Amino acid sequence: MASMYSMPSTTPGYSFPSTHPMTASGPRQHAGFYPYTDNGGSTLGISGKDFTIMAGDTRSTSGYNINTRYEPKLFKIGGDGPKNEGATIVLSVVGFAADGHALKERLDTVAKMYKYQHGKPISVAACAQRLSHILYDKRFFPFYVHAILGGLDENGVGALYSYDPVGSYEREQCRAAGAASSLIMPFLDNQVNFKNQYIPGSGEGHALQQRMPEPLPRHEVEEIVQDAFTSAVERHIEVGDGLQMFVITSNGIEEIYKDLKKD
Amino acid sequence: MSSPFSINGGACVAMVGKDCVAIACDLRLGLQALTVSNNFPKIFNYGDVYLGLTGLATDVSTVAETMRYKVNMYRLREERQISPQTMANLVSSSLYERRFGPWFVSPVIAGINHTTGKPFICGFDSIGCIDFAKDFIVSGTASDQLFGTCEGLWEPDLGPEDLFETVSQALLNAVDRDALSGWGAHVYIIEKDKVTKRLLKGRQD
Numbered sequence: 001m002a003s004m005y006s007m008p009s010t011t012p013g014y015s016f017p018s019t020h021p022m023t024a025s026g027p028r029q030h031a032g033f034y035p036y037t038d039n040g041g042s043t044l045g046i047s048g049k050d051f052t053i054m055a056g057d058t059r060s061t062s063g064y065n066i067n068t069r070y071e072p073k074l075f076k077i078g079g080d081g082p083k084n085e086g087a088t089i090v091l092s093v094v095g096f097a098a099d100g101h102a103l104k105e106r107l108d109t110v111a112k113m114y115k116y117q118h119g120k121p122i123s124v125a126a127c128a129q130r131l132s133h134i135l136y137d138k139r140f141f142p143f144y145v146h147a148i149l150g151g152l153d154e155n156g157v158g159a160l161y162s163y164d165p166v167g168s169y170e171r172e173q174c175r176a177a178g179a180a181s182s183l184i185m186p187f188l189d190n191q192v193n194f195k196n197q198y199i200p201g202s203g204e205g206h207a208l209q210q211r212m213p214e215p216l217p218r219h220e221v222e223e224i225v226q227d228a229f230t231s232a233v234e235r236h237i238e239v240g241d242g243l244q245m246f247v248i249t250s251n252g253i254e255e256i257y258k259d260l261k262k263d
Numbered sequence: 264m265s266s267p268f269s270i271n272g273g274a275c276v277a278m279v280g281k282d283c284v285a286i287a288c289d290l291r292l293g294l295q296a297l298t299v300s301n302n303f304p305k306i307f308n309y310g311d312v313y314l315g316l317t318g319l320a321t322d323v324s325t326v327a328e329t330m331r332y333k334v335n336m337y338r339l340r341e342e343r344q345i346s347p348q349t350m351a352n353l354v355s356s357s358l359y360e361r362r363f364g365p366w367f368v369s370p371v372i373a374g375i376n377h378t379t380g381k382p383f384i385c386g387f388d389s390i391g392c393i394d395f396a397k398d399f400i401v402s403g404t405a406s407d408q409l410f411g412t413c414e415g416l417w418e419p420d421l422g423p424e425d426l427f428e429t430v431s432q433a434l435l436n437a438v439d440r441d442a443l444s445g446w447g448a449h450v451y452i453i454e455k456d457k458v459t460k461r462l463l464k465g466r467q468d
Binding site: 180182183184185186187189190191195196197227228231232234235 | 407408410411412414415416432435436437439440465
């Protein structure tokens, strides 16, 4: 899996032999076209009892350069007009930003078409499955992104789906993606799903009771998200500048922006 | 995957607390994906000093034994225990001696200086560059994960019991997200005149 997220070193990520023979004689006309770039950054999502929080830093990088300090990785899906008013679903994409935008456009179109045809907004579950299909459609020239989709399910409970670049997906309580995912994910395991935590004095050895995960209140989740990102900023150079959060509740989507270190 | 640093797998972490330090390691020894042993500790004791070694297992053992020989010679000549600071310089110069054919190890040192009474930790790269840290040092195949958990859980001036909980949670949750580390852990809590060694079970997969 790790190899999927690292850049192939010299040749584009095609599964078929390259269109030009690499041993061509004569002067080279132009440098080989490389269709992917890694724009760094990190995203994460955590779902609660009646809300879902999606978050992402706003830095965009290529190599050691910073393209911009504000390039959102969070997108509202569905909703009305160019500002997606009244949307209830959020897509986060991290990896290759251009593919992320293209993917957002496709899913947004699908969500809008659904509403036009059926006269009701698309459910997260349906949107999640459709996103999987959109990704798999490009199985042999993938969108170079790790996507996370957040919203509320039919019962108003927080829903979160995470994807690999070719559409394999799963509903989860929490997920970190992108450059600092390896730093953030074990922290989330511990603080959200209470992994490796046991109830004191509940038994000896294997009888010891695990602390069962329970949906966390919104203010606690917001704190965990902020801690996760300030930690990632300290130790990962591709993460920083700003933290954008979308809190999805039955009242709609609330946007929160907080500054992160710019070094 | 064929990097000498990630053939055998393993993780180590050291942390500073209030008048105490902690050092912990996992117990796995593997050959790429195959686990060969679940009892391969990576922390070695040299009097007042604890040395954690991750990386190529054969070099872990060899460096541990070489350092044992050097520290014994130091103690015989000086008629005193080696201090953590002196040990750090000894490890550093020993590694730099092999500048162009290094030991494939990432050492970590933890201890309390018995002259000053101050806690001390540091880490190294494989050719002896010392990283003096005031908070924590991580090493091994789970170092990314450890950076995340330590940065998220650590805070200044933790007492021995809180430091034990912090270092244990940092290590356990980090190795659970690394396929090459885990299978139990050793945790040392070092105080001025007391050392507590605990064995953690952890996930056995």
